Amino acid sequence: MKIIVMGAGVIGVTTAWYLAEQGHEVEVIDRQPGVGLETSFANAGQVSPGYSTPWAMPGLPLKAARWMFQKHAPLVVRAAAVNAPMLRFMTQLLTNCTHHAYDINKSRMLRIAEYSRDCQAELRRSTGITYDDGQKGLIQLFRTDKQVEHAYEDMRLLEESGVKHDLLGTDDVLKYEPGLTGARHLLKGGLRLPGDESGDAYLFTQRLAAMAAEKGVSFRFRTEIEAIEAASDAIYGIRTSAGRLTADAYVLALGSYSPRLLKPIELDLPVYPVKGYSLTAPITDERRVPTSTVNDETYKVAMTRLAIASALVGRQN
Numbered sequence: 499m500k501i502i503v504m505g506a507g508v509i510g511v512t513t514a515w516y517l518a519e520q521g522h523e524v525e526v527i528d529r530q531p532g533v534g535l536e537t538s539f540a541n542a543g544q545v546s547p548g549y550s551t552p553w554a555m556p557g558l559p560l561k562a563a564r565w566m567f568q569k570h571a572p573l574v575v576r577a578a579a580v581n582a583p584m585l586r587f588m589t590q591l592l593t594n595c596t597h598h599a600y601d602i603n604k605s606r607m608l609r610i611a612e613y614s615r616d617c618q619a620e621l622r623r624s625t626g627i628t629y630d631d632g633q634k635g636l637i638q639l640f641r642t643d644k645q646v647e648h649a650y651e652d653m654r655l656l657e658e659s660g661v662k663h664d665l666l667g668t669d670d671v672l673k674y675e676p677g678l679t680g681a682r683h684l685l686k687g688g689l690r691l692p693g694d695e696s697g698d699a700y701l702f703t704q705r706l707a708a709m710a711a712e713k714g715v716s717f718r719f720r721t722e723i724e725a726i727e728a729a730s731d732a733i734y735g736i737r738t739s740a741g742r743l744t745a746d747a748y749v750l751a752l753g754s755y756s757p758r759l760l761k762p763i764e765l766d767l768p769v770y771p772v773k774g775y776s777l778t779a780p781i782t783d784e785r786r787v788p789t790s791t792v793n794d795e796t797y798k799v800a801m802t803r804l805a806i807a808s809a810l811v812g813r814q815n
């Protein structure tokens with residue numbers, strides 16, 4: 499079957515790889531000059547099925563109200579950016595802040611994330627791909643007793659989903675991550691997820707794309723996808739800056755841009771873009787960096803060790 503994959507981020511490239519493995523003829527299309535050059539370029543480097551947590555959680559509305567007055571808040575809503583899609587997103591977010599919805603959403607996220615992590619391990623085994631990857635687990639760091647209390651609720655769900663975890667006191671956190679010793683007085687312990695991993699998403703995307711190309715996947719870059727041509731029951735092609743392209747099947751992997759293309763064919767994807775920041779810094783003092791990946795629960799900041807020489811700090815908000 500001929501399949502067009504729209505989008506050459508980590509999702510589009512990985513999809514193309516698996517489709518090529520199954521013997522399909524695959525073409526990947528992207529507006530950028532190469533793969534992984536938008537969201538997949540520099541994230542926080544966490545492969546964290548155990549930490550999969552919906553943003554919509556009990557207590558969020560109150561927290562969000564407090565964040566409005568906080569200088570370094572984990573989530574900021576700019577008044578100037580409020581529009582109809584954002585209001586719809588906020589309404590959906592708030593209606594999912596009940597204990598019942600949180601339990602359902604978190605356990606679903608855990609199941610699919612654990613499955614994906616296992617697929618990734620299998621991919622590593624079968625291809626030998628490396629991407630500054632580490633398999634040393636993740637520690638979620640707590641600064642308040644309330645955060646530790648909340649961790650008990652999460653541990654119940656982790657237990658039910660069979661996800662390994664350990665609640666650690668501060669001394670144990672520092673045994674795993676001695677680089678945090680200077681912050682001992684700020685910590686109240688942490689939740690360790692030994693099955694979680696880390697790695698460079700861009701490197702992974704680039705290397706898998708190269709392997710996919712060897713398998714026959716073709717890449718068409720610098721091509722803007724303008725519209726999907728469809729009737730109610732089928733897609734007939736896609737309109738692009740390089741003309742009309744057709745295939746037997748189409749995969750949409752345009753990240754946060756996906757809903758826009760689906761609008762005319764009346765498919766309503768509940769995807770709303772948020773902005774995050776990440777920076778990669780060289781390591782200047784070996785003793786003060788994480789050995790794996792840690793998450794500061796208070797500020798929702800993640801810090802990940804990549805390779806030997808650099809650490810990556812990322813925050814989504």
Ligand SMILES: Cc1cc2nc3c(=O)[nH]c(=O)nc-3n(C[C@H](O)[C@H](O)[C@H](O)COP(=O)(O)OP(=O)(O)OC[C@H]3O[C@@H](n4cnc5c(N)ncnc54)[C@H](O)[C@@H]3O)c2cc1C
Binds near residue numbers: 536
């Ligand atoms: C700061 C930050 C930290 C993060 N940290 C983590 C983390 O630690 N762990 C984790 O798992 N996730 C993290 N994420 C999320 C993760 O990076 C994304 O979920 C992932 O990269 C999305 O990949 P994607 O392939 O779906 O989208 P993208 O990488 O955005 O790929 C979509 C592609 O579609 C192309 N495209 C879009 N529209 C068009 C068009 N009209 N025509 C042609 N091409 C088009 C783009 O050029 C792009 O290449 C983080 C995100 C951010 C921003």
